[in-house]
Amino acid sequence: MGMSAASAPRQWRLLAVAGPLALAIFQIVGTFGAAAREVDRHPIDALTIVLVLTGALSLLALPRRPVAVLWFVIAVTLTYLLRGYAYGPVVVSAVIAVFACVVLGHRAAAWWGVGTLFAAHFSLRGSFRDEPWSWGQLLAVAAWALLVLILAEFARVRRERSIAARAAESEARKRQANEERLRIARELHDTVAHHMSLINMQAGVALHLLDRHPEQAQTALTAIRDASKEGLAELRSLVDVLRDEEQGAPRSPTAMLGTLDDLIERSNAAGLVVTKRVKGDQRSLPTAVELAAFRIVQEAITNVVRHADATTAEIVLGYGETELEVRVDDDGRGDGVEADPSGSGIRGMRERASALHGSLAVGPSPLGGLQVRARLPLAGDR
Known part of the structure; x- marks a missing residue:
């Protein structure tokens, strides 16, 4: 031991x-x-x-x-x-x-x-x-002295290598901890920001309609209730995943492309008309790719809701042989990136794409607003 x-x-x-x-x-x-x-x-x-x-x-x-x-x-x-x-x-x-x-x-x-x-x-x-x-004594003492020095040099090299290995291991642990903190921060940001943006927008609508059109305000309040409920459910799911990872039994995340329709439904209820279009052979993808694609779409829609003053948005999923293309277009002002002072949403999307050796570009959309376009290699998580 x-x-x-x-x-x-x-x-x-x-x-x-x-x-x-x-x-x-x-x-x-x-x-x-x-x-x-x-x-x-x-x-x-x-x-x-x-x-x-x-x-x-x-x-x-x-x-x-x-x-x-x-x-x-x-x-x-x-x-x-x-x-x-x-x-x-x-x-x-x-x-x-x-x-x-x-x-x-x-x-x-x-x-x-x-x-x-x-x-x-x-x-x-x-x-x-x-x-x-005598020369015999001289050579014998010299040989013993040289032997001590040589053995000491070997011990020194071994010690320096051990110190370097421990330093590298410590640096790797720090880097892994930093990456884990960034991953958790991205998950929390993507989960909370989307639902809070919907809640914020619907709360504004409810306040505006509460006196003159209470029945329409009730619809907005219902959307707030649903968004907060779903946000809490996602947070609980995230905490459960993190807890299971600490205990050595990781679980698959719940935010996958299969739940994209729920996100679209929530956005439509908030007043943003969102459509989805699929190109290519739709199929199951590696978990890391599906999670990154979902979070990129979620954050892009969140930015549209918060900054773009858009009425419609389109989600396009292009299934290729070696990569998944994710595109989100809106008809808003087209300056959603600059409107976000923190820039954490765009940065988080780029980090997700880069983690899979993919890319993400933000630019003008054919719809008149902003376009977020990501390319995610299907083997990027291996």
């Missing part, structure tokens, strides 16, 4: 404290053991204990000041070696400091530190002790 995100930092902090303490004990014991075997070396004294302990315990500051700790440990280790003490595990502190510096990205300091320790040890040992060295 892997570590949780919360427990991992605590375990690393515990290791950063317990590790140097355990290393100090290990180096003290190992140094006494080495001195017992190498009786011809300088005997253990108080300075030996100080050097061994300070070298190990300085690693407590390694996560915060890796370069400073590295050079301190190099100095301690070099002093120990030049004093002629037994060759014990004192170099382990230096190895850990070098390894950590490379992994943490301080490569130059690590390589310079190893080079300094290596060169100073073999060049100065004769000045402190009459102890000649």
Whole structure:
């Protein structure tokens, strides 16, 4: 079982404290053991204990000041070696400091530190002790130092790749969350804006007719009731779909081309005469395509109701072999796009088309108003 995100930092902090303490004990014991075997070396004294302990315990500051700790440990280790003490595990502190510096990205300091320790040890040992060295010793120490550096470089590359992978994963999650928020915002906008536009228009009609023609006002109020009821039903359906998606059981959306006649009926009841024309072989399409087509038509009709001062609108669905063409024309003012200060409706339609690798264009209509025309590839959701 892997570590949780919360427990991992605590375990690393515990290791950063317990590790140097355990290393100090290990180096003290190992140094006494080495001195017992190498009786011809300088005997253990108080300075030996100080050097061994300070070298190990300085690693407590390694996560915060890796370069400073590295050079301190190099100095301690070099002093120990030049004093002629037994060759014990004192170099382990230096190895850990070098390894950590490379992994943490301080490569130059690590390589310079190893080079300094290596060169100073073999060049100065004769000045402190009459102890000649051989080329075999020189090459063996150089090989071990190079091995430590190479292993550290491999660990550094692996760490950097892991950090990059986590960053990419985090960015992907953020991008996915943003896309989900945009999708929900589009669904809410398309659902609410259409019904609220119809309610707003019918409320204005009802207020205008309430005193002089109450029977006609009643028709408008009935349309308001129906539009609000259907809007609430769509909102509940949207919430249910989102809830099921969170629980891992996504459901198909209810707003599909099969419900287009209901939208037309609501628009007709609001006073806008809407007709539908189908070209090509009408058939079932991928869910994403049908949902996008319905929402584009719905938003286009909403814009007509809100901004165009139109009396009629025509919906044309063109079923091709590889794409669905959706066209909405009206006979209004022809400036519906500019009339919407937020522009969220047009932007939302374009986003829906782009999500399926399709396109959307807005321009003048042959009917005298505005035309919204979308091309949706049938394989765009795959």
